[in-house]
Amino acid sequence: MGNCLGTQVKAESPLHTDVNSKYGSNGGYDTTSGSSIGKGSFASGTFTPRTEGEILQSPNLKSFSFNDLKSATRNFRPDSVLGEGGFGSVFKGWVDENALTVAKPGTGIVIAVKRLNQEGCQGHREWLAEVNYLGQLSHPNLVKLVGYCLEDEHRLLVYEFMPRGSLENHLFRRGSYFQPLSWGLRMKVALGAAKGLAFLHSAETKVIYRDFKTSNILLDSNYNAKLSDFGLAKDGPTGDKSHVSTRVMGTYGYAAPEYLATGHLTAKSDIYSFGVVLLEMLSGRRAVDKNRPSGEHNLVEWAKPSLTSKRKIFRILDTRLEGQYSLDGAQKAANLALKCLSMDAKFRPSMDEVVVALEQLQDSGETRNTQDARNTNHRSHSNSAVNKHRRKSADDTSSRKATSYPRPSASPLYT
Incomplete structure (x- = not known):
């Protein structure tokens, strides 16, 4: 469940920086209902x-x-x-x-x-x-x-039982069981988690989750994302109220700035947290990591300057994702994260808008699955080898008479 911040308001439990792992990494029977996404x-x-x-x-x-x-x-x-x-x-x-x-x-x-x-x-x-x-x-x-x-x-x-454990484990743990998630799977998980939050924020439900983070996103055998740990959830404001006043609870690095400053909780607080998680998925870095060099401890502060430029976006993208995404797709995902991380809550999108943006990103074909990435890398590798062979053949031919050898047939890769 959640961890407490409580630096400005009296907390209900000790401070924590969220390094614990979630259950589910040992595999087992999947009791989920498959990959269908429907209304709650x-x-x-x-x-x-x-x-x-x-x-x-x-x-x-x-x-x-x-x-x-x-x-x-x-x-x-x-x-x-x-x-x-x-x-x-x-x-x-x-x-x-x-x-x-x-x-x-x-x-x-x-x-x-x-x-x-x-x-x-x-x-x-x-x-x-x-x-x-x-x-x-x-x-x-x-x-x-x-x-x-x-x-x-x-x-x-x-x-x-959620056999693939938490998103946190797949992003940050190293080992044979936890292989790096592909770009396509990261976007799938982001969309599933966004749909869960959108359901909580709906007019019928009006629930503020308050503890959205990678360790609270669990994955079934098909990498369908499910939100867990509702111990810090709160009913949203009712009537003409704009917010709920609470003690500051949550996890370092994920809490919205206005919530930290005032204790005023709204659905927009969850959207800021979603932006942090989306940034973690893009970068492969934790929201807070004291083991990083000075100036890189806080992910949002470090990454924000690079989120608005196509020329700089590569600086924050997880190097393990190389070749799995289009630059345009990465830029759209980065822009979405940036909107969610707006310092002014009124400029953040709703979770319904986030869901639409992620669906459009997938529908546009700018999210590739692992097999697509492997095929792309294979083609690139093969093309490079073929071109190298062609250059060598051309060099050899130029040193001989043009009629000495028949012209090489075209590679099947180009037919």
């Missing part, structure tokens, strides 16, 4: 604003006993741990697909069980927010909450 819905037919201190009724959630989840995760064995976070540890477990009763390891469906750390910085309030929001909201780009456990001091959450 509410469990009860209409969205009920979150009520402080109460679990809202939801027919889609199962109430698990602590012993059930203890058995499903093999007694929370260390080798079942999928990840750690501010909330606590996440464990891999198994349940029957229909009855959701405990199943033997390797049978039924895989679940991810998040267990509240009693000594952690987050507690019942964040747990309750997660249950109430995800218990009512349903959308292809929101992670599915299967159920929960509220028993004595125990607080647990049970989710669908």
Whole structure:
């Protein structure tokens, strides 16, 4: 879940710079509904604003006993741990697909069980927010909450298993499991996450996510993006109110400047965070990285001067993406990030506008998938070899009589 800033307003938990990884990197059964992107819905037919201190009724959630989840995760064995976070540890477990009763390891469906750390910085309030929001909201780009456990001091959450883990891991972790995401997949993930935020911001829902970042974007087996961790989410302003006044909560590097300065929260705060994440996807750099040289610690400050120029855009693009994008496509994505990162919130686009821009970017053919990039690189490599061969043949021919050798036939690459 979220981490606290609290430098200007009293915080509810310690400061953090968001370096923890999310669950899902070990692979497993995919309980998602595939790659379809559709409208969201509410469990009860209409969205009920979150009520402080109460679990809202939801027919889609199962109430698990602590012993059930203890058995499903093999007694929370260390080798079942999928990840750690501010909330606590996440464990891999198994349940029957229909009855959701405990199943033997390797049978039924895989679940991810998040267990509240009693000594952690987050507690019942964040747990309750997660249950109430995800218990009512349903959308292809929101992670599915299967159920929960509220028993004595125990607080647990049970989710669908997301086999490819978090976007954060794929962008920043190194290892054989986490290969660099292609340009096409990055744009696909950006669009999916944008659709999730747009659903939350819709007139019917009016929810401000407040903790949009790469570690909270989880990926299914087809790289469909789903937003997770709703512990810091807030109901948006109602009536003639323009904002919600809150304590400053979130994660360093992602929070909007006006929210940091005033504590006034709006949907535009989420859009700034989206701009930061889009910039991370373009650059392959973290929002905040103290290991970078001086002047490059803060990604937004470092990258902004290069976002407006086609001649400078290459300076901020991830070198691992070389050859996978068109310059025009990269410039459009950079311009979108720049608009989202406007210091004046009123100049930021709505999430619906962001979704349209990303859809147009994909429809224009300016986002290529990994295979396209491999084919392009292969053709470029082959063409280079053929041209080199032709130059050598021409040089050899010029040193002999023109009629000595037959002219080489054209390469199939040019037919």
